[in-house]
Amino acid sequence: MEKLQVPQKLIRLVKMTMLNSRARVITENGPDEEFEINAGVRQGDGLSAVLFNIADEGITREYNGESEQNNAELRRESASDVDIDAFESIQEIPAKKLTVKKKISELMEEEYAKNVRLEGKQYYKQQSSTNLVGKFTQSVRRIVQDVKDEGTATGATKEEVIETNERLRAVRVRMDESYDTAKKALVGLMGKYNESKSVHNIFQRYNMLKAMIKEVIRLETQYWTLVDIPKQEKQETVPAFVLRACAIMEKTQKSGEGVKTSAKLAEEAQDKRERIERLENMTTSQIDAENTQMTNDLYRLLKKYSGLRNLIRQLKTEYTNAKLYPMVLRYSMLKDMIKDIMLHPDYMEVCHEVDA
Structure with a gap:
């Protein structure tokens, strides 16, 4: 040379x-x-x-x-x-x-x-x-x-961090839907329970308690309504757990959405182009920092959703087991089931959240 x-x-x-x-x-x-x-x-x-x-x-x-x-x-x-x-x-x-x-x-x-x-x-x-x-x-x-x-600390390329950003965004949208569904179901249960206190006829209120509980536990049978997320391993870090949860949720096809119209598909494609264009104008380190914030936010959402989902599962199990008891005993059991949820820390943490 x-x-x-x-x-x-x-x-x-x-x-x-x-x-x-x-x-x-x-x-x-x-x-x-x-x-x-x-x-x-x-x-x-x-x-x-x-x-x-x-x-x-x-x-x-x-x-x-x-x-x-x-x-x-x-x-x-x-x-x-x-x-x-x-x-x-x-x-x-x-x-x-x-x-x-x-x-x-x-x-x-x-x-x-x-x-x-x-x-x-x-x-x-x-x-x-x-x-x-x-x-x-x-x-x-x-x-x-x-x-x-x-450059990023992990050595990821710009294409890789953009792909991660899109994955986190898509999973967050789906998690928001399932979280809102679970939260509204339990908040609605508490509202109906308080309203039922004005009914003094024990037989009428017994039927009301059964109906309101059935409405909540029905979500467990509608597999497309609530998504399933894995448990975090003891030694698993937050980013690793979130990405593993994303991979599992991406494999699960969401049913019940119906067929999207061409206008809806065009709108989603336009939104994606605008998001990609915004990310392209950012540096890799900036996108990586945004991904870190999205990961932390999604982790907190996953934890809150897991708490609510466990309450619904527990309610279903207790309701099924209570069918073996006569109406007088079961009436008190149904009230206790709802009160237990009302006083549970996982419910108390989210029951006062203001919907956007």
């Missing part, structure tokens, strides 16, 4: 992707000690083919007696203002280093194929080489800035 008078900054960029490369040999006795690679490239390196082509080009030009003067202007290209400091600053982060290396390799192959071509024994003129360096330099500057500004 130096013989071709490629700018030193571009040469340094390529060298930086190969610094501190290490390898080890696997023998019959197991892996050997690591050693540093000071010459050549590792097998399968993305830059290997590109560097070979550049070396071959230099040899061919030298063989054809091409004058060094033809490449003199390469030193004065716009590549001189590449943000080397920015690139060097991300050398300490292995994930980002590999990302830059991969993108530079792809970029070099693309621009090399576009601008360097052998026609017989003649190459394109000086302008072709100049354009190659200029375009390559501008693209490298953009890649370095993107990787520097938009």
